[in-house]
Amino acid sequence: MRILLLGKDGQVGSELQRTLAPLGELVAWDIGELNLSQAKLIGEAVRSVQPDIIINPAAYTAVDRAESEPDLARAVNAEAPGVLAEEAQRLGAVLIHFSTDYVFDGAKGAPYTEDDVPNPINTYGHTKLEGEKVVQQVGGPHLILRTSWVYSMRFDSFPTKVLRWARKQQVIRIVEDQVSCPTWSRMLAEITALLLAKAGTDVVTWLGERSGVYHLAGEGSASRLEWAKAVLRFDPRREEQIVEEVHPARSEDFPTPARRPECSALKCDRFRRVFGLGLPTWEESLRLAVEEEL
Numbered sequence: 001m002r003i004l005l006l007g008k009d010g011q012v013g014s015e016l017q018r019t020l021a022p023l024g025e026l027v028a029w030d031i032g033e034l035n036l037s038q039a040k041l042i043g044e045a046v047r048s049v050q051p052d053i054i055i056n057p058a059a060y061t062a063v064d065r066a067e068s069e070p071d072l073a074r075a076v077n078a079e080a081p082g083v084l085a086e087e088a089q090r091l092g093a094v095l096i097h098f099s100t101d102y103v104f105d106g107a108k109g110a111p112y113t114e115d116d117v118p119n120p121i122n123t124y125g126h127t128k129l130e131g132e133k134v135v136q137q138v139g140g141p142h143l144i145l146r147t148s149w150v151y152s153m154r155f156d157s158f159p160t161k162v163l164r165w166a167r168k169q170q171v172i173r174i175v176e177d178q179v180s181c182p183t184w185s186r187m188l189a190e191i192t193a194l195l196l197a198k199a200g201t202d203v204v205t206w207l208g209e210r211s212g213v214y215h216l217a218g219e220g221s222a223s224r225l226e227w228a229k230a231v232l233r234f235d236p237r238r239e240e241q242i243v244e245e246v247h248p249a250r251s252e253d254f255p256t257p258a259r260r261p262e263c264s265a266l267k268c269d270r271f272r273r274v275f276g277l278g279l280p281t282w283e284e285s286l287r288l289a290v291e292e293e294l
């Protein structure tokens with residue numbers, strides 16, 4: 001089985017490099033090997049690998065910057081997945097493509113299922129939704145895995161920022177009007193590899209028969225404030241924290257170029273039902289992540 005992984009240096013991609021390695025011959029690229037904003041380069045590059053599986057966690061993920069660079073965000077998040085889907089179909093391969101909770105507007109007030117109608121409220125969300133649609137339109141074997149609030153303890157992510165603030169400031173303020181599902185990049189990479197192992201030898205047919213959109217994120221949901229408090233609670237070096245007060249704030253207290261949905265939590269029942277696999281609760285993953293990585 002030959003696997004082509006794109007975005008190998010990102011939060012999810014760097015973990016996938018490890019979890020996919022035992023499953024077959026892995027070719028792992030990032031922007032240095034193939035710039036996904038240049039659609040015309042993609043086809044030939046993919047054909048040179050002849051993969052059975054293409055896994056694409058590569059994306060333009062700078063949510064605020066996307067507001068001023070919509071063309072670049074669109075090239076990477078919408079056009080590139082379309083070309084990858086076409087090449088996968090031509091080669092008889094399956095495409096596993098990652099997407100986001102930010103395809104939703106957050107107004108539902110409850111976790112979203114795959115049947116809810118997306119309505120993005122920022123450029124990043126629009127481009128990711130366009131990417132989903134184009135993969136579906138091509139119609140080859142594909143899984144679109146929508147995840148949310150991805151973090152890695154080895155990157156500048158929300159938990160690592162919270163720990164840094166807590167060691168420098170006595171008071172920190174965190175928004176409480178944004179709710180979603182914190183998702184550890186390592187768990188996401190583990191479950192992706194488990195899914196491929198479970199698919200068996202005819203992975204393209206098995207996954208192809210189950211093509212579609214799936215929600216896959218840490219079980220349960222939290223506000224950013226609850227997430228931050230859990231990070232501080234699980235911190236194995238709590239004695240280094242000088243923070244005394246963690247105050248709730250509103251999104252409008254920290255104006256950003258891109259709007260964020262209020263509640264974009266994802267309900268992941270479909271993935272569990274179809275594949276018999278699921279991610280642990282966001283708190284359990286966070287506990288393992290914080291303890292292991294520090």
Ligand SMILES: NC(=O)c1ccc[n+]([C@@H]2O[C@H](COP(=O)([O-])OP(=O)(O)OC[C@H]3O[C@@H](n4cnc5c(N)ncnc54)[C@H](OP(=O)(O)O)[C@@H]3O)[C@@H](O)[C@H]2O)c1
Nearest residue numbers: 007009010011012031036037058059061098100148149150
């Ligand atoms: N992070 C989140 O909170 C979050 C939430 C929901 C969904 N997701 C989705 O989950 C997936 C993985 O996210 P992540 O957090 O692992 O993202 P990430 O850490 O930003 O990784 C994305 C990778 O893609 C690479 N990339 C960017 N532009 C590229 C280009 N033009 N050509 C080739 N590679 C390019 C990035 O390289 P550079 O670092 O050099 O740009 C990076 O290595 C993405 O589909 C994302 O939309 C993420």
